[in-house]
Amino acid sequence: MEQKPPLPPFNLINAKQKVQMAEDAWNTRNPEIVSKAYTLDSEWRNRSTFLNGREEIVKFLTKKWEDEHQYKLKKELWAFTDNHIAVRFEYEFHNSDGQWFRAYGNENWEFDENGLMRKRYASINDVPIQESERRLK
Known part of the structure; x- marks a missing residue:
């Protein structure tokens, strides 16, 4: 059986660890690595996009990045x-035209x-920013 410690029930220490692990995985920008944290039939809502399962997650993240x-x-x-677990997050990126954004969520x-x-x-939610306004590097 596939496991991804720490396992529930969560306490403050292992909940923070789980959040950090997710941050680290997403910052690899590797859809395969990120998808391993989810069940094979994981259910997502990302903005107005609804996904089911790792295969859809990988496709979605590949396009995203x-x-x-x-x-x-x-x-x-x-x-x-x-x-x-509930998290707040922010991320920054630029599009192909060079416009920077900060996303909050x-x-x-x-x-x-x-x-x-x-x-x-x-x-x-995305907010356009100037490159000089970046906080995450």
Whole structure:
């Protein structure tokens, strides 16, 4: 059975660890690495896009990082319970035209007993910024 420690139920220490692990994985910008944190049938809402399963996650992230250059993400634990974690995050990237953006958002995560994320619901807003306004490098 595939496991991704730390496993629920979460406490402050391992919830923060889970958030840091997610941040580290996303900052690799490698869809295969990121997808390993999710169940095979994981359910996502990312903005107005709905996905199901690792295969769709990999396709989605591959396209995302083809369009979002120099992507850099920071996540912060917001709240947690037994098998749920809520995070706030921001990330920065530029598009192919060189326009920089900062995206702000919140995610709600639900984990199975093996520590794999079975649900991820993300609400995200983008703000155009100047390159000189970047905070994440």
